Amino acid sequence: MSKILIVDDEIGIRELLSEILRDEGYDVVLAENAASAKVARAGAQPDLILLDIWMPEVDGISLLKEWAAHGQLNVPVVMMSGHATIDTAVEATRIGALDFLEKPIGMQKLLQTVKKSLERGSRKHRSGLSLAAFTRPGALRDLKRRFEQLLSSSPLLLLRSAPGGIVELVALTAQAANKPLLDLSNEVEPLELEKLESLADGLLWCEELARLNRLQQKNLCFAAERLTKYRLRLVVGTTHDAASLVTHGWEESDVNRLFESVLGVPALAELKEEVPDIATHLLSFLAEEEAVPLRRFSTGALNTLRHHSWAEGYPALRAAVKSLAVAALSEEISAEEVRQLLAPAGEPGQLRQQLAPEIIQQPLREAREAFERIYFGHHLAQVDGNMVRLAEKTGLERTHLYRKLKDLGLR
DSSP states (O other): OOEEEEEOSOHHHHHHHHHHHHHTTOEEEEESSHHHHHHHHHHHOOSEEEEESOOSSSOHHHHHHHHHHTTOTTSOEEEEESSOOHHHHHHHHHHTOOEEEESSOOHHHHHHHHHHHHHHHTTOOOOOOOGGGOOSSSHHHHHHHHHHHHHHHOSEEEEEEOTTBOHHHHHGGGOOTTOOEEEGGGOOSOOOHHHHHHTTTOEEEESOGGGOOHHHHHHHHHHHTTTTTTTOEEEEEESSOHHHHHHTTOOHHHHHHHTTSEEEEOBGGGOGGGHHHHHHHHHHHHHHHSOOOOOEEOHHHHHHHHHSOOTTOHHHHHHHHHHHHHHOSSSEEOHHHHHHHHHHHHOHHHHHHHHTTTTTTSOHHHHHHHHHHHHHHHHHHHTTTOHHHHHHHHTOOHHHHHHHHHHHTOO
């Protein structure tokens, strides 16, 4: 049974729409303003939102923009209004609304729109947190402006980063609301024209060019030649220079083309003052996208996150925030909980405590196995289970790595 959230400040309209939809078998949740809509959405996890444009304090368009900025338009939104102009409807669609209902809303029109929107919502495209969420003056907003400026002149952009960069956060800024996203590093078959056509108006990306095998390199080049035809954007990242990528199997001519439009991306360690803001947005995004518990950070917790080294970069921060949200014993995440989670990565003494004395006193074979379990468990948590990154960090070929994790009883 699909769940529908109705957001409207007029009680009569809320009750009328609710009655019609409940008679059709839908589960309905009601909210009278933007503030209650945020709470209802976080708690109910609706499949569709009917959102009124004209509401006191925060209007529907402003709320829609906020959801879009936080990567929360993974749920179809249909706008409603009795006074909206064509320009307003166009703006709502540009931001990410799927449809528009003009008041007074007829029953048949309502039911047809709800059915169509739910069907489209079931085929939703993955979205993610991006620089669009960071609107306050600072390094991230300036980076977004430079990124959009370069992307406006070319649909292909390379993000050059030091290890531990925020490539994913930057790249996903290029994904328009409700448009397709394809991570080229996950493709194991040759790209075909039909696939590119299905991705029209979407974003193609990969976080690290050096990780792509020869087939994936060919897929990227195949897509790069057809970006304009299918209105695609291609954003790729790397920590390597052009010469190094050639040693990873890339054709020199292809590398030279990729390096025609380049944006430097800072490492997370260079953005210490931005870390609390990123972590706060991640908490909201993960509650919405992955249904982790809705939490908040204490001031002390944010300060602890700020002062951590974050040598592993954005993926490690994302993994840490998710772990903290799931494991927290109350709605507020404390500084002590953050310190306990980050201690193994930041304090070498913690690893020695895990090894002594029981492990050291075991026979070599058992001690080695115990150490490997700690070692791989630690790095699995740091890369949030990403096997490509784990293979890079440990220096093991992936087939060997899978077998090793299975032997150690790790997933």
